[in-house]
Amino acid sequence: MNKQITDTLNRVHNALMPKTADLTFLLSLKTKEEQQILFRFADQVRQKHCGKGILLRGIIEFSNRCANPCPYCGLSFHNHSLSRYQLSKNEILDTVDRLHHQKIRTVILQSGEDPQMDPDWLADVIRSIRARFEMAITLSVGEKSLETYRCWKKAGADRYLLKIETASRSIYDSLHPGMNFSKRILCLKNLTKLGYQVGCGNMIGLIGQTTATIARDIQFFKKMDFDMIAIGPFIPHSKTPHGQEKPGDPELVLRTLALTRIVTKNSHLPSTTALASFGNDLKNQGFLAGANVLMLNFTPPSVLKDYDIYPGRKYTYLDENDSSSSLHAWADSLNRIIDYSIGNSLKSATTQTVNQQYI
Numbered sequence: 240m241n242k243q244i245t246d247t248l249n250r251v252h253n254a255l256m257p258k259t260a261d262l263t264f265l266l267s268l269k270t271k272e273e274q275q276i277l278f279r280f281a282d283q284v285r286q287k288h289c290g291k292g293i294l295l296r297g298i299i300e301f302s303n304r305c306a307n308p309c310p311y312c313g314l315s316f317h318n319h320s321l322s323r324y325q326l327s328k329n330e331i332l333d334t335v336d337r338l339h340h341q342k343i344r345t346v347i348l349q350s351g352e353d354p355q356m357d358p359d360w361l362a363d364v365i366r367s368i369r370a371r372f373e374m375a376i377t378l379s380v381g382e383k384s385l386e387t388y389r390c391w392k393k394a395g396a397d398r399y400l401l402k403i404e405t406a407s408r409s410i411y412d413s414l415h416p417g418m419n420f421s422k423r424i425l426c427l428k429n430l431t432k433l434g435y436q437v438g439c440g441n442m443i444g445l446i447g448q449t450t451a452t453i454a455r456d457i458q459f460f461k462k463m464d465f466d467m468i469a470i471g472p473f474i475p476h477s478k479t480p481h482g483q484e485k486p487g488d489p490e491l492v493l494r495t496l497a498l499t500r501i502v503t504k505n506s507h508l509p510s511t512t513a514l515a516s517f518g519n520d521l522k523n524q525g526f527l528a529g530a531n532v533l534m535l536n537f538t539p540p541s542v543l544k545d546y547d548i549y550p551g552r553k554y555t556y557l558d559e560n561d562s563s564s565s566l567h568a569w570a571d572s573l574n575r576i577i578d579y580s581i582g583n584s585l586k587s588a589t590t591q592t593v594n595q596q597y598i
């Protein structure tokens with residue numbers, strides 16, 4: 240069995256496009272020992288292509304307003320009991336200042352998908368961050384028009400996160416009434432065309448998902464050559480239509496993460512907050528199975544509980560006083576180091592252009 244695992248891993252690693260059967264075989268590994276073979280392989284690929292560093296990203300969840308119907312998400316319009324907020328420009332800038340002070344050089348501005356949000360307002364926020372701080376700006380605010388994406392890019396945004404959630408068109412469309420898989424793909428293409436570093440990702444544990452559809456997610460990540468990919472478990476939220484469903488299997492998340500590392504080689508992969516919500520041990524295992532990015536939460540405490548995507552969110556914080564020493568000790572315990580650099584994409588422009596042909 241171990242030989243079969245190693246042979247399959249080598250095939251998946253060396254293939255231009257890994258075979259579905261090889262991926263499903265590895266996604267189905269069950270015992271600790273078998274999974275360790277996969278995780279160690281992914282760890283070596285991470286070491287070779289990304290090095291020892293753990294990159295830091297500071298996230299500010301600046302608004303929880305959302306008009307989308309996603310039946311798994313606590314921010315969707317199904318959740319009428321949620322009190323909605325949007326931070327002001329000054330609140331955002333103060334928070335960026337805090338994060339910059341902690342030596343973090345990437346800010347992620349995230350919100351629900353709010354058609355009422357004025358694109359010019361966000362462009363102004365982006366310009367103000369640009370004028371004051373030297374750092375990368377990542378946006379994660381959903382599907383918008385090409386013009387809006389262009390306006391934010393011109394204002395100074397560098398990166399954009401838009402998860403596909405699942406690369407299966409039928410599962411995607413059944414989970415997102417009124418939304419559309421093709422539109423999602425078009426947004427991802429537009430972002431790439433405009434020169435954003437693009438992040439994507441999926442959720443593990445969606446209704447209708449199988450190891451074969453997860454294999455296709457991984458093939459999709461490879462084909463699109465994303466700069467960043469976030470993989471997290473579904474966690475049921477009682478105020479949503481999927482509140483009674485089973486949570487995603489965190490070990491399957493780890494196997495998906497490990498395979499995504501082996502297949503995509505140098506994409507930036509976080510050990511996600513959703514995975515950490517199953518316990519610190521799982522967060523650490525993510526870093527031993529291919530992850531190289533840590534998200535730190537800087538959403539102001541006054542609104543944090545209202546960014547209620549799923550229950551029991553386990554954020555990693557830095558507090559003003561102690562902060563970095565405990566972070567360094569933690570990284571050291573994993574035989575890693577904290578990397579304070581800006582953490583741009585490791586994909587070369589040439590690979591990205593070549594891969595556009597497949598889109």
Ligand code: 5AD
Pocket residue numbers: 311312313402404441442471472473474475476513548549
């Ligand atoms: N459990 C885990 N992750 C979720 N997300 C939304 N709802 C849930 C949930 N119940 C993730 C999705 C989405 C991001 C905003 O949060 O991947 O893209």
